[in-house]
Amino acid sequence: MAAMGQYRNIVILTGAGVSAESGIDTFRAGTDGQPSLWEQHDVEDVATPEGFARDPELVQRFYDMRRAAIQTKLPNPAHDALARLDAAWGGDLLIVTQNVDDLHERAGARRVLHMHGEHLKAWCTACDVRSPWRGSLADYPPCPACQARSLRPDVVWFGEMPYEMNRIYAALRRADLFVSIGTSGAVYPAAGFVRDARELGAHTLELNLERSQGSHLFHESRLGPASQTVPSWVDEVLAGA
Numbered sequence: 339m340a341a342m343g344q345y346r347n348i349v350i351l352t353g354a355g356v357s358a359e360s361g362i363d364t365f366r367a368g369t370d371g372q373p374s375l376w377e378q379h380d381v382e383d384v385a386t387p388e389g390f391a392r393d394p395e396l397v398q399r400f401y402d403m404r405r406a407a408i409q410t411k412l413p414n415p416a417h418d419a420l421a422r423l424d425a426a427w428g429g430d431l432l433i434v435t436q437n438v439d440d441l442h443e444r445a446g447a448r449r450v451l452h453m454h455g456e457h458l459k460a461w462c463t464a465c466d467v468r469s470p471w472r473g474s475l476a477d478y479p480p481c482p483a484c485q486a487r488s489l490r491p492d493v494v495w496f497g498e499m500p501y502e503m504n505r506i507y508a509a510l511r512r513a514d515l516f517v518s519i520g521t522s523g524a525v526y527p528a529a530g531f532v533r534d535a536r537e538l539g540a541h542t543l544e545l546n547l548e549r550s551q552g553s554h555l556f557h558e559s560r561l562g563p564a565s566q567t568v569p570s571w572v573d574e575v576l577a578g579a
């Protein structure tokens with residue numbers, strides 16, 4: 339069993355930065371001079387219910403491309419390290435991810451909560467069932483559960499409620515360590531978790547390439563690529579540092 343050190347219950351929030359080194363575009367700050375996703379596409383068009391109502395085919399094709407792309411990517415050392423921590427940690431641990439890729443799971447992590455949904459699921463708006471999905475949605479395939487041609491990406495759009503907020507706040511209430519990895523702190527409610535965790539008494543740590551918008555809210559910030567900062571932090575916490 340892992341050394342517990344001073345902490346027992348951990349909540350980890352991850353964002354696009356944890357998958358950047360796997361070759362998945364971030365939403366805001368582009369890496370290596372590449373334009374970010376929201377520089378290449380209009381959020382209003384592809385990430386709102388109104389955009390979907392206006393032009394469902396454009397939205398479905400956008401997510402078809404993203405769904406296909408993530409299946410060609412591989413977990414990086416940051417995902418691997420978090421999976422190692424998940425397997426070894428005897429206390430509570432929850433990896434709350436804003437990411438819709440499956441790289442935490444493919445690295446082997448089990449205690450993962452996708453607050454913004456998942457690319458590899460389709461949501462039937464007729465029967466409300468979510469089904470595993472790897473292919474295209476653009477040609478209106480039938481729902482595996484009810485046969486209605488009402489499937490949409492199971493991704494939370496702007497203006498929609500993120501998933502499992504009660505479970506997240508319950509974990510934050512118990513947490514004595516909150517760690518935010520690779521997220522710009524631009525999108526609420528996730529951006530507010532640090533304040534909540536801190537007020538509830540947790541130590542708060544940020545691991546990010548650069549200072550995020552909410553950097554000043556953390557007790558501690560460590561800057562650098564997630565593939566380096568995350569494995570060394572995991573080593574430290576498992577050693578009971």
Ligand code: OAD
Nearest residue numbers: 353354355358364365366436520521522525546547563564
């Ligand atoms: P952003 O693109 O806003 O921020 C990514 C953060 O990761 C930035 O602060 C980068 O500096 C940092 N970063 C980039 N490369 C990194 C690396 N190799 N190692 C460590 N950090 C790195 O992505 P999110 O904060 O995840 O929501 O965005 C939050 C939400 O906004 C997304 O879930 C999505 C988006 O609109 C929805 O679609 C609902």
